[in-house]
Amino acid sequence: MTDDFSKDNLSSRAEEYLDCIVCKNLEMCVEVLQQCESLIPLADELKIVTRCIDAIASKTCAEQIASSFSRLEYSSSGRLHMSRQAKCDGDWWIEDISVLRIDMYQRVITAMKCRGVRPESIGASLVNYAEKELTKKSSLWNQSNQNKIDSNSTLHEKLVVETIVSLLPVEKLVVPINFLFGLLRSAVMLDCAISSRLDLERRIGSQLDLSTLDDILIPSFKHSGDTLFDVDTVHRLLVNFCQQEDSDDDLEDGSLFESDSPRSPSQTSLVKVSKLVDNYLAEIAPDANLKLSKFLVIAETLPAHARTVHDGLYRAIDIYLKVCFVLSYLLQDFVYNILQYYPIDIYLSL
Numbered sequence: 001m002t003d004d005f006s007k008d009n010l011s012s013r014a015e016e017y018l019d020c021i022v023c024k025n026l027e028m029c030v031e032v033l034q035q036c037e038s039l040i041p042l043a044d045e046l047k048i049v050t051r052c053i054d055a056i057a058s059k060t061c062a063e064q065i066a067s068s069f070s071r072l073e074y075s076s077s078g079r080l081h082m083s084r085q086a087k088c089d090g091d092w093w094i095e096d097i098s099v100l101r102i103d104m105y106q107r108v109i110t111a112m113k114c115r116g117v118r119p120e121s122i123g124a125s126l127v128n129y130a131e132k133e134l135t136k137k138s139s140l141w142n143q144s145n146q147n148k149i150d151s152n153s154t155l156h157e158k159l160v161v162e163t164i165v166s167l168l169p170v171e172k173l174v175v176p177i178n179f180l181f182g183l184l185r186s187a188v189m190l191d192c193a194i195s196s197r198l199d200l201e202r203r204i205g206s207q208l209d210l211s212t213l214d215d216i217l218i219p220s221f222k223h224s225g226d227t228l229f230d231v232d233t234v235h236r237l238l239v240n241f242c243q244q245e246d247s248d249d250d251l252e253d254g255s256l257f258e259s260d261s262p263r264s265p266s267q268t269s270l271v272k273v274s275k276l277v278d279n280y281l282a283e284i285a286p287d288a289n290l291k292l293s294k295f296l297v298i299a300e301t302l303p304a305h306a307r308t309v310h311d312g313l314y315r316a317i318d319i320y321l322k323v324c325f326v327l328s329y330l331l332q333d334f335v336y337n338i339l340q341y342y343p344i345d346i347y348l349s350l
Helices: 010-020 026-036 048-070 093-097 102-115 119-136 143-148 151-167 177-189 194-205 231-253 265-284 292-299 311-341 344-348
Strands: 072-074 080-082
Touching: 010 048, 026 048, 026 093, 026 102, 048 093, 048 102, 093 119, 102 119, 102 151, 119 151, 119 177, 151 177, 151 194, 177 194, 194 231, 231 265, 231 292, 265 292, 265 311, 292 311
Parallel strands: none
Antiparallel strands: 072 080
8 A cells, every 4th residue: 555565656645645635624524523533543543533623723813813803904094903793704614623533523622722723713612502402402401202201312412511511611701601611510410520610610600790690590300309400509609709700809909090089890801790689599499498597608609799789689688588487387388287187195105
């Protein structure tokens, strides 16, 4: 196969085809990587995978640079600036690489990050890939097929979630916060690695003021007589948020500007989260399994100055107390009816 036996033999012709044809075209690189998925580790030993991945990373980076230059334009004042577009023209590759197996996809995204592809593009690709892989096998979320869940499918989805979390850019706001919550729900449901769940909780906690009530209403997947919603996870999100707020306050205290300016962004985010917490407490208050200690720990996590008004908190407390009183009344009525039929001496002798 080598040129030792004949000139222009199969080996040299394959190398030339790989360099001159395949590596010049992103779609062909993806096709070759798909074919190589069943040929690992041989394809790795022949450097075919590495060369295709490097070609994809280089091409996407070059496309983004060219796209950035094409978006430069002059404003009315004569200053050069970047025009805003809903989606960058250089991100056409997102759909192409989404067909790769998760291990190949991970290597491609890692190479792109090393080449300097924009975090926003990386984030968009991760969202697209996760949505395809995690909704393709819907048996895990289909209650009617609960007894038919394929363990291999579950392991695959678990691997996808953990890999996507490890590939998330460090920059904030590059992926929608509802996507992070979706990953967190999946990580809890699939019992993913603790490190993945803590990473997601830290990311969400740093931008919790952008979330909605639907986001933080995370169902409890323990199915052991616990609360309907995962209160412990929400508490950890609030702790992460407060720790982030503390670091922001430290930065503000060391700034050169006076504090006479209007309310700081940190205080604004605190107020938003306090309203979110009060609405959350009102939503979980009717849960008969919600212990007072868990209700209080959520209510008391935020600092005292986070709430400018306490109407929302009072409303949540009122709902919780009414539920407690109703349960207490029903329990007393139950005991009274039991004692009507059975002598109290029986219970005293137990």
